[in-house]
Amino acid sequence: MAQYPVVDNSTIEMMSKAFLPVQGLRDHIISYVLDVKEIAEALENECDTNDLSRSFMFWEERDRIKVAAAIIPVDKEYQICLSLTFAQYLWSVGLYLINYFDNCVQIPMMNAVGLNIHNYQPDLDAVSYAEEQFFLARQLTRTVCRESFFYTYNILNPGPYKDIIEHANGAMLGATLFLFTHELAHNYLGHTHILNTYARSVADEKAADHVAMDFIESTFDGPNGTTNKIGIALLFSSLLLMGEDSISGSGTHPHIDVRIAYIVDRLQLDPMDNIYGLIGSAIRLWLLVYGGLTLQEDMASGPFTYYKDFYDHYLSLLTSTRQRRYPDLVPPAWEV
Ligand SMILES: [Zn+2]
16 A cells, blocks of 8 residues: 655645646646647647637536546537546556556566566556556546545655656546547537537547547657557546446447557557557456456466457457447447
């Protein structure tokens, strides 16, 4: 367990004002988006010619997470909004997934194939802190108990976990970059200006994912490329881990396994890329928690040569579980 933090006065002042610790990264979320030239230019253009609002809104969902992000009509314009509560959830899931993967998947896998030449040892203290954050993240899907986020080390008071917290901060920024760009894409594609129908919305969501990837792809070869790829993997892992029914698109979005397969394909990863391992770990976790896979079945899985094989294995199990549980919600024509 993490020790309760010793707090200095400057931290107390920030903490008393913050809704959740992630609020300390609010300005970073905006500047991170504007740093991507293609996105900044598109935003400018949408504001000038397509009724996009120049103001941006953060929602504080004080009961539980209901909406991750949205673009909504405000005074004849369309405003992009992100939920800070969902951003906190993203951050906490990211901290957990990264540390779980690094310590509990990657090191044992390196040991198994004799590749741990530096003799890395799992950091069990980091894993314990990360599990605590994951517990807090899951709470946000049911109720917001903001104080519990300040009883442990956090973004505003990182203590001994500074390095892993900064890593999670980066992943959260990459994830919110995608969320923001997806909402921008709805305006760019004109979806905000036409009456949305139930029949059309799945196609619109797929198109918005597609355009968001087109914009963000330009960063992949730059200094934030890996962070953004991890962030996108984190976002879809987090959407999946929201609950048992999150595998279904509910007729308004493509099913989550379909979205994940499309997005991961666009990341153009090497078969040994850790990001396959990260998202594969999230899928495996969902399957174990929600009964898509028994522990016995899981123990019989593998061994896997590449992280891509690991990911492919669990994604195909996710797809078959979703097809069994939600066979009819989306018109079959969509899934070709
Ligand atoms: Zn959307």
